[in-house]
Amino acid sequence: RYVRQLQRLQLLFSPTAADARGARQFVEEAAQDFARQHPDVVLYVSPHSGPGPAPVLRAEYLNGTVREELIASKTSEEIVQLATKMANQSGLDIIRIRKPFHTDNPSVQGQWHPLTNKPSILTVQGPRLQPQ
Amino acid sequence: PAMAARLLLRAARPLLAGAGRGTGLGTGLGTGLGTGLSTGPPPEKKRWLRAYLELQRLQAPPQRRSEKPNWDYHAEIQAFSHRVQENFALDLLKTAFVNPCYIESEEARRRQLGLDKDAVALQLQDNTGLAERGLRFARSYLAQCFEGAYPELPAKGIEALVNFLTSQELVSYVAQNLAIQDLALCRDFPAPPDVLQRTFLAVIGALLESSGPERTGIFVRDFFIPQLIGKDLFEIWEVVNPMGLLLEELTKRNISAPEPRITRQLGVSTVLPVYFVGLYCDKKILAEGPGETLLAAEEEAARVALRKLYGYTENRRPWDYSKPKQELAAEKAVSSN
Numbered sequence: 001r002y003v004r005q006l007q008r009l010q011l012l013f014s015p016t017a018a019d020a021r022g023a024r025q026f027v028e029e030a031a032q033d034f035a036r037q038h039p040d041v042v043l044y045v046s047p048h049s050g051p052g053p054a055p056v057l058r059a060e061y062l063n064g065t066v067r068e069e070l071i072a073s074k075t076s077e078e079i080v081q082l083a084t085k086m087a088n089q090s091g092l093d094i095i096r097i098r099k100p101f102h103t104d105n106p107s108v109q110g111q112w113h114p115l116t117n118k119p120s121i122l123t124v125q126g127p128r129l130q131p132q
Numbered sequence: 133p134a135m136a137a138r139l140l141l142r143a144a145r146p147l148l149a150g151a152g153r154g155t156g157l158g159t160g161l162g163t164g165l166g167t168g169l170s171t172g173p174p175p176e177k178k179r180w181l182r183a184y185l186e187l188q189r190l191q192a193p194p195q196r197r198s199e200k201p202n203w204d205y206h207a208e209i210q211a212f213s214h215r216v217q218e219n220f221a222l223d224l225l226k227t228a229f230v231n232p233c234y235i236e237s238e239e240a241r242r243r244q245l246g247l248d249k250d251a252v253a254l255q256l257q258d259n260t261g262l263a264e265r266g267l268r269f270a271r272s273y274l275a276q277c278f279e280g281a282y283p284e285l286p287a288k289g290i291e292a293l294v295n296f297l298t299s300q301e302l303v304s305y306v307a308q309n310l311a312i313q314d315l316a317l318c319r320d321f322p323a324p325p326d327v328l329q330r331t332f333l334a335v336i337g338a339l340l341e342s343s344g345p346e347r348t349g350i351f352v353r354d355f356f357i358p359q360l361i362g363k364d365l366f367e368i369w370e371v372v373n374p375m376g377l378l379l380e381e382l383t384k385r386n387i388s389a390p391e392p393r394i395t396r397q398l399g400v401s402t403v404l405p406v407y408f409v410g411l412y413c414d415k416k417i418l419a420e421g422p423g424e425t426l427l428a429a430e431e432e433a434a435r436v437a438l439r440k441l442y443g444y445t446e447n448r449r450p451w452d453y454s455k456p457k458q459e460l461a462a463e464k465a466v467s468s469n
Contacts, residue, residue: 001354003215007311010202040215044202051174062311104362115408120395122410 005062005090008042009083011071013055015047019072020055026071026079034080038087057082061091196321197314208315216310218351221342227257228334229312231327233319259334266337270298273349274356281451285442292369297356304328306355357451365444366435374434378411381441387413390437392430395420409433 011031013023027045035043054072057079061067067086071079110116177185197203206222209229213220235254271294278290285293296302304325307313313323316331323331340348360368371377379389390411398406409429410420419437423429439445 001217003310007314008202008208008211040211042204042207042211044204046202062309115396115398115406118396120408120410121397122393122395 003062004038004040004087006038006041006087007060007062008044009086010044010046010058010060011055012046012048012053012058013071014052015049017051017055022074022076022079023055023071025076030076030080034083041087057086059086059089061089063091065091065093067091194322205315212311212315216351218339218347219343220338224262224338224341225335228259228262228338229316229331230256230259231316231318231331232258232260233327234317237319259331259337262334262337262341263330264333264337265340266333266335267298269340269345269348270333270336270352270356273345273352274298277353277357282443285444289365289369289442293360296368297359298333300325300329302356302359303332306359307332353453357453360451364446365439365442371435371438374431374438378434378437378441381438382413389413390418390434392433394426411437 011023011027013020013027015024031043031045035041054070057069057071059067059069069082069086071082074082198205209222209225213222213225235256235258238254274294274297275290278285278293282290307328310332312331312335313328316323316327318327318331336348336352339351366374382389390413392409392411394407395410396406396408405424406422407424407426407429408420408422409426409432411418411430411433419433419440421429421431421433421436423432
């Protein structure tokens with residue numbers, strides 16, 4: 001069955017800073033809907049008062065990866081899109097994939113090895129029998 | 133990447149008064165500038181102090197997630213039940229996460245703090261009962277699944293497969309990837325594998341109590357049987373004498389004893405020879421297996437023959453996850469008591 005890999009989202013922002021306006025609007029308008037649509041993600045909203053670090057959306061996945069994304073000067077809709085994108089990701093590292101193909105069944109009739117089409121020792125080659 | 137993000141965060145807010153101080157140019161200039169300014173944002177930490185604090189942060193021992201900020205146990209448990217797409221009775225689920233080592237450590241801590249005897253005794257129940265019920269149910273359900281899917285497999289093989297699937301490493305691996313190590317209450321961190329195994333089996337037991345045997349059976353099937361993908365039968369089941377086992381199987385089916393013959397050979401006089409030995413019954417081929425020496429090749433051929441007889445080859449039909457298996461419900465209700 002499908003198990004969503006996102007465990008929890010932490011929204012860290014400041015209630016007075018100018019670039020956290022989108023985050024504040026998101027909390028007021030869209031956060032509840034987002035939490036209702038994704039009941040298996042725990043959404044933590046933690047405003048830290050006073051000037052501090054930039055507003056950030058921290059995502060923790062089931063395999064332990066923690067990804068932080070800056071939401072400074074983003075609108076509420078953009079934050080919703082970003083949150084859904086992180087909710088649909090798995091916690092694997094975002095690195096270059098070496099090859100865009102993979103198969104679990106590399107060979108259907110059996111992989112070739114040097115003895116595939118060679119006759120075995122047991123085939124006895126004698127004189128052809130005359131038809132009677 | 134965490135460090136890069138942290139440095140980026142600090143750069144994102146250009147501080148007005150602190151920009152000059154943050155370069156670590158020395159205390160003289162800093163104090164000189166400081167007296168003349170009104171109170172602005174707090175000054176950034178010095179460059180060398182930042183490096184030291186970063187080192188301290190990286191060398192700190194790992195902490196439980198419940199001790200870090202932003203943790204709500206009730207919400208996490210609800211999210212867990214939604215994530216697994218099952219309806220749990222929440223109090224049963226909460227008892228399932230309580231381990232006996234946690235209760236002992238909590239009582240010891242309270243006794244150390246000098247509380248009364250009434251306050252020392254915790255109101256929590258263990259998860260040992262639930263874990264036992266979960267283990268019994270899981271074993272019986274998996275045994276029934278395998279008996280249905282591989283009817284030729286003998287009892288010892290089924291037992292080996294069930295033991296592998298309920299072993300500590302596998303169950304604790306599944307539990308780690310479902311983030312049960314965050315929710316489980318236990319004495320030491322990170323939780324040892326037997327604690328994780330007990331917690332996961334207790335979760336299965338709690339599901340059994342809340343939703344009944346059918347849904348629990350589907351749960352066990354969905355999380356345990358995919359762990360068999362890519363595994364070979366004889367990796368899981370240790371067979372010492374495959375030839376003897378093969379002879380027993382053939383006598384049960386009234387087929388004559390197999391006759392081993394060399395089918396192909398390569399590099400006989402070299403260091404790495406390869407022999408293909410075929411087993412023939414009544415001059416018809418049963419199985420063929422490769423090996424370095426003739427004995428090894430014969431043993432491998434016996435294993436290939438056993439795999440074919442038990443129906444556990446690599447090209448068998450994949451497991452059927454579709455139908456909910458109604459006919460097992462009655463047997464399960466009897467066996468899971």
